[in-house]
Amino acid sequence: MxxxxxxxxxxxxxxxxxxxxxxxxxxxxxxxxxxxxxxxxxxxxxxxxxxxxxxxxxxxxxxxxxxKLDPNFLKKLEDMKEFLNLKDSTHGKKIDNEKLEYLYNILDEKINEKKKLEERNIKLEEYIRNLRALENEDIDINKVQKLNYFSYRLGEVSKDGRFILKNNYESIPSLIIHLKENDPDIEINKQALGDIYNIDKETKKLRDDTDKILENEKANVNKISIELNEEYDKKTKNDSSKLYDDILSKANVESKNIEEFYKQQKSETEKIYKDKKDSIIKDFFQKIIK
Known part of the structure; x- marks a missing residue:
């Protein structure tokens, strides 16, 4: 050298x-x-x-x-370089900030869209890797996704994370399945997963039966409530009619009593007037003549 x-x-x-x-x-x-x-x-x-x-x-x-160049300026250059798939070149020309901003504003929306698609692609690739790992152990992801009362997560655990899990298995209310080749516990874990399927199924059945009973009881309560309301309305209506009839009957009796009292008073008044009429007229004329 x-x-x-x-x-x-x-x-x-x-x-x-x-x-x-x-x-x-x-x-x-x-x-x-x-x-x-x-x-x-x-x-x-x-x-x-x-x-x-x-x-x-x-x-x-x-x-x-x-x-010093603005870090945002450098980032925009890197974004456009990656988006346009540009290679490093020794024959490039310097571009001023205004031209860069103009060009970046044109490409900004597409650059962000490309980043989102790349992030989504990374997640999809990770999801595919997880699916393949499950398929290798004959674990049906569709059945796992349809669990009603159990949640699940797929992912990788760091070395420190595995150590923490290993020392806290008894305090974690979960089933942890390590998807690795030749795992000696895989059959035990798959059997435990089958137990989870059965528990979830029975719990769902119990919940459905309970909901059906509650729905029937609710319907019966509503029916009884409607019947009681109808009976109450009917009784109230009958009582109101009876009360109204009693008031009218009492009013008729009082009206007749008042009418008879009026006739009696009128008759007595006419009798008194008739008896006193001549005497009153005579006294009146005598007073005038005097």
Whole structure:
């Protein structure tokens, strides 16, 4: 293996020409960049002190580091590179922020949609791996999914997670099946899974029977309630009719009594008037004549 001698090159240029000059250096691919500002601070980057370099020496006081690229800018570049399936190239051209933003805004929706599809694809691939692992052990995922009173999870457990599970089996109310080749406990676990199927089935049957009984009782209660309401309405109606008839009957009796009393008073008044009429008229005329 040959070892090539390296040389440190100090470069200074006008800012107007610096961008294009650096692009040319990058395309040559023979230069490794070194932080010049740090070298100046460490006095490793120097200029010969003479009359011709006075202005350059003074300019050292105004030297600043390059403005760091915004991480979001770099992320957008990476997103577009991945979306457009672009390869690294030594013949690329610099693109300014405005053009990048314009291009990114055009592709943004598609980039996000692609990311969502990729995430969904990862989940589907994981799901397929889990299905294949279940099929290898003759475990029917459809029966597991149709369990009514048991939930399930598929996934991988880390080494630390397996250690925690192993030391807490007795306190975990779950059936844990390790889907690995030649698992000595797989038949026992499959038998336990069959017991879970039976428990779930019997629990579902018991729940259905209980719901049916409750539904029948509810229907009977509603029926009795309706009958009681009808009987109450009927009784209330009959009592109201009887009360109304009693009031009318009592009113008729009172009306007759009042009418008889009126006739009696009228008769007595007429009798008194008739008896006193002549006497009253006679007394009246005598008073007038006098």
């Amino acid at each position: 040959a070892v090539e001698k390296m040389h440190l090159v100090n470069i200074m240029a006008r800012l107007d020409n610096l961008d294009s000059f650096l692009e040319d250096l990058i395309e040559i691919d023979e230069f490794d960049q070194v932080d010049a500002l740090r070298q100046i601070q460490n006095r490793e980057f120097s200029i010969t002190s003479n009359e011709a370099n006075i202005e350059k020496t003074e300019d050292f006081n105004n030297i600043e580091s390059f403005e």
